[in-house]
Amino acid sequence: MPDADLTTADENTKQGEEARGPGRRLHGAIAHKLGTAILSGKYAPGDILSGEVAFAEELQVSRSAYREAIQVLTAKGLVASRPKAGTRVLPRDRWNLLDPEVLGWAFAGEPDIEFVRSLFELRAIVEPAAARLAAQRRDKADLKAMKDALAAMRRHTLTTEAGRAADRDFHKAILQATRNDALLTLSASIGAAVNWTTQFKQRARALPRNPIPDHVKVYDAIAAGEAAAAAEAMNVLVDLALEDTRSSMED
Amino acid sequence: MPDADLTTADENTKQGEEARGPGRRLHGAIAHKLGTAILSGKYAPGDILSGEVAFAEELQVSRSAYREAIQVLTAKGLVASRPKAGTRVLPRDRWNLLDPEVLGWAFAGEPDIEFVRSLFELRAIVEPAAARLAAQRRDKADLKAMKDALAAMRRHTLTTEAGRAADRDFHKAILQATRNDALLTLSASIGAAVNWTTQFKQRARALPRNPIPDHVKVYDAIAAGEAAAAAEAMNVLVDLALEDTRSSMED
DNA sequence: ACTCCCTATTTACTCCGACATATTTCCTGT
DNA sequence: ACAGGAAATATGTCGGAGTAAATAGGGAGT
Helix, strand or coil: CCCCCCCCCCCCCCCCCCCCCCCCCHHHHHHHHHHHHHHCCCCCCCCECCCHHHHHHHCCCCHHHHHHHHHHHHHCCCEEEECCCEEEECCHHHCCCCCHHHHHHHCCCCCCHHHHHHHHHHHHHHHHHHHHHHHHHCCHHHHHHHHHHHHHHHHCCCCCHHHHHHHHHHHHHHHHHCCCHHHHHHHHHHHHHHHHHHHHHHHHCCCCCCCHHHHHHHHHHHHHCCHHHHHHHHHHHHHHHHHHHHHHHCC | CCCCCCCCCCCCCCCCCCCCCCCCCHHHHHHHHHHHHHHCCCCCCCCECCCHHHHHHHCCCCHHHHHHHHHHHHHCCCEEEECCCEEEECCHHHCCCCCHHHHHHHCCCCCCHHHHHHHHHHHHHHHHHHHHHHHHHCCHHHHHHHHHHHHHHHHCCCCCHHHHHHHHHHHHHHHHCCCCHHHHHHHHHHHHHHHHHHHHHHHHCCCCCCCHHHHHHHHHHHHHCCHHHHHHHHHHHHHHHHHHHHHHHCC
């Protein structure tokens, strides 16, 4: 009965999207630890992890907990296990980088600036197109959700978590108005990315520019049903966000 | 330990409903079973699965294997477990629909036509933009990969698995040429979607139209570095694919 | 000396039974 | 009637034993 030293890694800053109850599961913590280690490059693609028994013992956890963590990583395409061959890190193009949890792991340390650029490029592709569709398909409920999110953004600012949550809600409301499940799924990923990058911006310095007017322009165009204008307004918004993030990362 | 020839050796072509016995891990089979059950609506969001012990016994597997399967589903956002509360199916907007495996589960049974439309809409947004970027950034290696894929598509047809694989390779080569990791991740998802829908088309009847010329147009534009033409050609390609799929599903 | 097959070993995979922990439920006490 | 706490219950964690699979190495045949 080795009780005791359950301590180990407890330095996790809460980064779950929702305020979950106390007590993250142990296998979740292991997955987080290994996930961040892989995303940060501590384990490179092709590397073979130590055997189950050895690694589990090293981490002071049972094989069950370790294995369940590995299953999570496997499900996200980070690793693959085979008898006799061991568990190895898969090449990067197999990673499910758009998985919200993986995205969180990628931003746990110092994010790769090239990857951030990739995410903004994706946003620049998807979000204007989504705004265009939203302008054509939105109903009153969608508009109300956007309006509420905008109001919340005004009340709190992007310096607070509540404000960033409102920002995500705004973008999510737009994607929801597209009536497209695939796009909506991207919302979770993009939302996470927006969250991390916004937080990153704030870390450097206070945002020099007020982001509210840009958001209002998008809302107005969608509310008016002007598809082209909505796409263009969103395009501007993403470009400015990229500019802010880039300038704050170059310091 | 440093270098093992980990490259190559990826010939996982078989997917879908079959393949249950050897070669597939037990927990993987359970995850597949439960995943398809959830995607098909057999378990609706909010439903609570039977307890671990009961369900594991019902499936004739150990609790460990069942739990590892649940971890996989949890990692993909399909379910969430809490002590005493049980394991419940999450709302659809939490599902990671772009995960290749989830996508496979969605197409295991009769795919929802609305979801197929969503996927094509996503393709129509992402792929032309990707073709535009590819036209600006591709190098010789990228062009060679596309050319080889086209040749393979000509040799085999889309009626064979080899031909469909070549089709996927073509699209993947384009996304690879964008030098964008986030887009590349989408490649796996979109590739899976293309595969399922193409297979679906063939199920109905022989394809009335030869898809090769459309692909060649895209290739030529990318090779020539003409961004706008590449985007437009890809736009046409996706539109025609949607048309083919829609007409074959409406029967 | 070379190829091929077969054995041996290593490793992940599966199963089992017990205990710990976290929630919920409900019951008690004020 | 309400608040607080005890009990019940399902998930979570643990350690070990045994099975299956894939690689490596050795032996037989050419």
